[in-house]
Amino acid sequence: MKYKRNILITGGAGFIGSHVVRLFVNKYPEYRIVNLDKLTYAGNLANLKDVESAPNYEFVKADICDFETVCGIFQKYGIDGVIHLAAESHVDRSIKDPFTFAKTNVLGTLSMLQAARHCWSGDWEGKRFYHISTDEVYGALELTRPEGVPSDISAHMVYGDEFFRETTRYSPHSPYSASKASSDHFVRAFHDTYGMPTIVTNCSNNYGPYQFPEKLIPLFINNIRHRRPLPVYGRGENVRDWLYVEDHARAIDLIFHEGKVADTYNIGGFNEWKNIDLIKVIIKTTDRLLGNPEGYSDGLITFVTDRAGHDLRYAIDATKLHRELGWSPSLQFEEGIDKTVRWYLDNQEWMDNITSGAYERYYEDMYGNR
Numbered sequence: 001m002k003y004k005r006n007i008l009i010t011g012g013a014g015f016i017g018s019h020v021v022r023l024f025v026n027k028y029p030e031y032r033i034v035n036l037d038k039l040t041y042a043g044n045l046a047n048l049k050d051v052e053s054a055p056n057y058e059f060v061k062a063d064i065c066d067f068e069t070v071c072g073i074f075q076k077y078g079i080d081g082v083i084h085l086a087a088e089s090h091v092d093r094s095i096k097d098p099f100t101f102a103k104t105n106v107l108g109t110l111s112m113l114q115a116a117r118h119c120w121s122g123d124w125e126g127k128r129f130y131h132i133s134t135d136e137v138y139g140a141l142e143l144t145r146p147e148g149v150p151s152d153i154s155a156h157m158v159y160g161d162e163f164f165r166e167t168t169r170y171s172p173h174s175p176y177s178a179s180k181a182s183s184d185h186f187v188r189a190f191h192d193t194y195g196m197p198t199i200v201t202n203c204s205n206n207y208g209p210y211q212f213p214e215k216l217i218p219l220f221i222n223n224i225r226h227r228r229p230l231p232v233y234g235r236g237e238n239v240r241d242w243l244y245v246e247d248h249a250r251a252i253d254l255i256f257h258e259g260k261v262a263d264t265y266n267i268g269g270f271n272e273w274k275n276i277d278l279i280k281v282i283i284k285t286t287d288r289l290l291g292n293p294e295g296y297s298d299g300l301i302t303f304v305t306d307r308a309g310h311d312l313r314y315a316i317d318a319t320k321l322h323r324e325l326g327w328s329p330s331l332q333f334e335e336g337i338d339k340t341v342r343w344y345l346d347n348q349e350w351m352d353n354i355t356s357g358a359y360e361r362y363y364e365d366m367y368g369n370r
């Protein structure tokens, strides 16, 4: 069958990538979707069980750093569009092992760009290289409204007067965000130097099904289920801006098709939460769904040493994406959290498979007996 487009999605077996692959495979039967993933500890083909036998879906196990193999994939499938998500994505790991982050996120992205440049050989017609990045490249914002007051931007809590905009200067603080910032610069450089049709988007914290349980929300749901301590870094005063992962995937679809070449879009939900308040919502929701009495798991909260260089506040201004392409988040946070907790509780086998082997050892390594 001749496909209308042949799209390479990297990191498709990970958290966000699996939602993007699922959306594209189901929505565009006329496209061939090639998922390139190394299957690191964070990559899991069980995330894609429902689409694995779709006729327009192909999985290739490969490393983005392996230029020759990536070139071979471009040629074999006639790739004309790339959605690049493969990365090392956890800040705490980057603090322990920054070298792996530089290798995968910087050199891996460069290898993807070089492969696209080599295989497209200057014929940019109908081509697109879309790089998925994070708001963490912008650094950290102040907390100028510590109690959180509803502003006129939305009914949600807003903890400061400043937001990350597309024009905000890059100022990464963690090895993770430094590596993502560097990869963003390489992508833009390939547009400016060679004319490659690139797009970069920077998104806030995602939550939802299939997230590896090293990140706050799935880690805490799983710990509540096992009555393990909930390690809150510092005093839990840090603020994050949360977006449901399927809303991110919808934005990626829209921007891949309609975004302006060489442009940047910020993606976020205007949905800021102090960690400690979010944690209380997670506890309350999980206890309710497990049938525990209210307050049952409150005592699991354990304040621990703060993360080194812990960014105080992230908050995205996503008005450009709304104004230019009409995107806005579809889900209210209360609904999103409810759906998310239910999913992890209903899919305990998925969680148990992940946490049984490598992750269990990693958990001990990171947190000792906490």
Ligand code: NAD
Residues within 6 Å of the ligand: 010, 011, 012, 013, 014, 015, 016, 017, 036, 037, 038, 039, 040, 041, 042, 043, 044, 062, 063, 064, 065, 084, 085, 086, 087, 088, 089, 090, 104, 108, 132, 133, 134, 135, 180, 202, 203, 204, 205, 206, 207, 211, 212
């Ligand atoms: P994830 O850690 O869940 O998944 C990463 C995927 O990349 C895994 O499937 C892994 O196997 C694969 N991978 C890692 N190294 C690879 C390599 N060398 N070659 C091929 N595949 C490799 O990450 P995620 O949370 O889904 O994030 C995906 C992307 O979105 C990342 O680029 C991340 O920086 C960005 N992002 C994430 C968030 C978030 O809240 N999770 C927010 C904004 C942006």
Ligand code: TYD
Residues within 6 Å of the ligand: 091, 092, 205, 214, 215, 216, 217, 219, 231, 232, 233, 236, 238, 239, 240, 275, 307
């Ligand atoms: P995380 O999910 O790791 O995302 P990111 O660091 O990319 O924002 O963490 C979200 C917030 O929760 C962050 O402020 C760190 C905090 N946190 C804890 O307090 N305890 C934990 O065990 C984890 C994993 C995170």
